[in-house]
């Protein structure tokens with residue numbers, strides 16, 4: 001008998017007799033996963049329908065089979081996911097994704113450099129005089145930056161809308177217990193209200209721009225999509241930009257909080273970054289700043305779990321899965337595994353500057369496979385420039401950087417980090 005047929009469910013902790021593992025997991029998610037990984041290995045069951053994976057090869061196998069055997073994360077409170085509908089949506093998204101990809105590549109991303117620095121300096125202004133909570137500041141910055149990238153001069157009001165969108169998803173990420181969407185809970189009503197308002201606002205923006213005379217070269221991602229050949233229907237343009245806006249603010253904001261913390265803790269690193277930046281930014285190449293970003297994404301991957309739902313009866317690492325079963329891939333543990341990384345818990349940007357290849361299979365801050373992050377080039381450029389600019393123009397002072405340990409806050413980021421960005425005077429703000 002084949003191995004897969006003998007075994008149906010991997011081993012895992014039994015947990016509470018009634019509540020299972022959920023209370024222990026919600027209490028300390030990373031601690032729970034570390035302990036369980038140490039006891040049960042690289043593939044373990046959380047409950048009857050959920051399997052965790054911390055093996056790079058198995059994780060890549062799942063990611064590569066996304067859209068065929070697995071679907072990406074479904075709606076936040078879909079208790080009984082409609083797999084057929086989700087599969088059809090995946091097909092439509094893949095086609096839009098191919099169209100939008102060149103609008104987010106390295107060259108397109110670099111064209112936004114000057115605006116990125118401008119937006120950062122503008123939003124950093126209140127933090128130059130006193131310590132501020134870094135997470136809301138980072139969220140505002142990434143929301144302005146991505147809204148500007150997508151809608152340029154029409155972006156007014158969108159950052160606030162993106163902040164509302166982050167707020168409405170927070171109750172769903174804070175706890176593993178979810179209620180069905182039809183229950184008239186305030187959080188559900190608010191979710192649908194903000195969702196409808198967002199769709200309406202973006203649809204209006206797309207329609208209005210469609211009526212404009214087209215410029216010679218696209219000024220922003222909306223222009224780029226409206227120039228697509230074959231033409232994209234307005235609804236598809238809207239849905240694509242909505243996906244980009246949602247992916248492009250909360251997650252990079254979490255990474256920025258981790259970057260700010262490292263800069264606050266490491267004056268020598270800041271001095272080296274300052275030397276690299278010189279007096280002129282943006283600069284085409286910033287290898288040290290880029291290494292800092294890669295190392296932050298290794299140690300504190302904002303997307304520290306990726307969820308997949310089995311679409312059909314399938315197998316994984318010798319275990320069998322039923323349609324609807326969930327597989328959770330864990331970049332956080334993979335990035336800190338001594339089997340793949342030397343001194344895994346140490347922050348060492350230098351590991352990216354040796355010329356030796358990194359263990360690529362064991363590095364997945366942007367995922368992999370057909371649903372790999374479509375904004376990764378833009379994110380890397382934006383975060384690299386942000387790191388360089390923060391070191392060049394400011395001294396990061398923080399009263400709690402040492403104690404602000406990374407915690408799960410929707411995304412993985414240091415909790416309650418406060419900092420002041422004291423201007424160095426070396427590179428005055430515009």
Ligand code: HEM
Nearest residue numbers: 243244247248252255303306365366367371373374375379
């Ligand atoms: C530090 C920055 C970022 C990180 C770590 C990150 C990480 C990720 C990861 C891991 C995924 C795959 C999730 C999965 O497979 O379940 C993903 C998907 C995605 N990301 Fe990013 N991302 C970042 C920035 C951005 C930015 C700036 C944008 C947009 C400009 C963006 C747009 C998207 C979109 C639209 C998807 C969905 C792709 C799909 O399902 O086909 N991301 N991101």
